[in-house]
Amino acid sequence: MQEKIIETAEILLKKGSNVIFTGAGISTESGIPDYRSQGGLWDKYQPVYFDDFMSREDARIEYWQQWKGLDQALNQAEPNMGHLAVAELYHLGYVQAVITQNIDGMHQASGIPENAVIELHGNARRIRCMRCSAISTTAAAQKRLASGDAAPCCDCGGYLKPDTVSFGQSMPMEKVRLAMTLSEQCDLFIVVGSTLLVQPAAHMPIYAKQNNAFLVIINLSDTPCDDAADLLIREKAGGVLDGILKAVKTKL
Numbered sequence: 216m217q218e219k220i221i222e223t224a225e226i227l228l229k230k231g232s233n234v235i236f237t238g239a240g241i242s243t244e245s246g247i248p249d250y251r252s253q254g255g256l257w258d259k260y261q262p263v264y265f266d267d268f269m270s271r272e273d274a275r276i277e278y279w280q281q282w283k284g285l286d287q288a289l290n291q292a293e294p295n296m297g298h299l300a301v302a303e304l305y306h307l308g309y310v311q312a313v314i315t316q317n318i319d320g321m322h323q324a325s326g327i328p329e330n331a332v333i334e335l336h337g338n339a340r341r342i343r344c345m346r347c348s349a350i351s352t353t354a355a356a357q358k359r360l361a362s363g364d365a366a367p368c369c370d371c372g373g374y375l376k377p378d379t380v381s382f383g384q385s386m387p388m389e390k391v392r393l394a395m396t397l398s399e400q401c402d403l404f405i406v407v408g409s410t411l412l413v414q415p416a417a418h419m420p421i422y423a424k425q426n427n428a429f430l431v432i433i434n435l436s437d438t439p440c441d442d443a444a445d446l447l448i449r450e451k452a453g454g455v456l457d458g459i460l461k462a463v464k465t466k467l
């Protein structure tokens with residue numbers, strides 16, 4: 216594994232266009248469950264589909280109830296060694312952008328600026344009005360819920376909704392396009408903690424390979440892109456990313 220870490224660090228040190236793509240596996244070490252896996256949030260709850268949210272109050276109430284628990288868990292979570300290593304690599308100028316499937320806001324919490332984090336599935340730490348698109352805080356939403364307002368609305372009358380991509384809701388196309396462009400134009404693409412099973416995530420490493428990028432996959436289990444990878448590292452994310460950061464720093 217050490218050899219693979221050093222090889223990755225050497226490519227980062229060339230200061231090309233380097234992109235890190237993260238999935239749930241980078242956040243499990245922060246105690247945030249992979250909500251698509253067994254024992255995750257959707258195992259406990261019936262997911263609320265977007266059309267139901269927009270058309271039925273009982274669905275909105277159910278959705279907010281589920282979010283309440285998620286928000287409490289996210290409030291207690293902190294960026295782990297892996298997030299911090301990615302943030303330091305970004306600030307040292309070795310990583311251009313982070314594309315993430317995660318909705319936990321951990322990359323921003325670790326100090327990466329908002330514009331360098333491309334969130335494909337939104338962010339549960341933000342609330343958005345479905346009519347006027349105004350953004351409000353989770354604290355304000357929790358206050359409304361606590362006061363008995365079980366499905367809060369915006370001042371404009373629109374439904375408020377945690378700013379994540381729900382089941383049946385379309386992807387944020389602008390973010391997807393930006394992620395595709397970054398993937399197509401990068402020299403190094405590092406997948407961290409994603410099984411690459413959902414679209415459009417599954418295609419990003421392929422776009423990168425089509426442009427002859429070097430592809431590194433750090434994930435505990437198989438991914439459909441493993442055959443295309445130049446380096447496969449089957450380890451937990453935190454230690455590997457910290458190792459890469461240390462290797463980069465010793466060669467500075």
Ligand SMILES: [Zn+2]
Nearest residue numbers: 344347369371
């Ligand atoms: Zn509004």
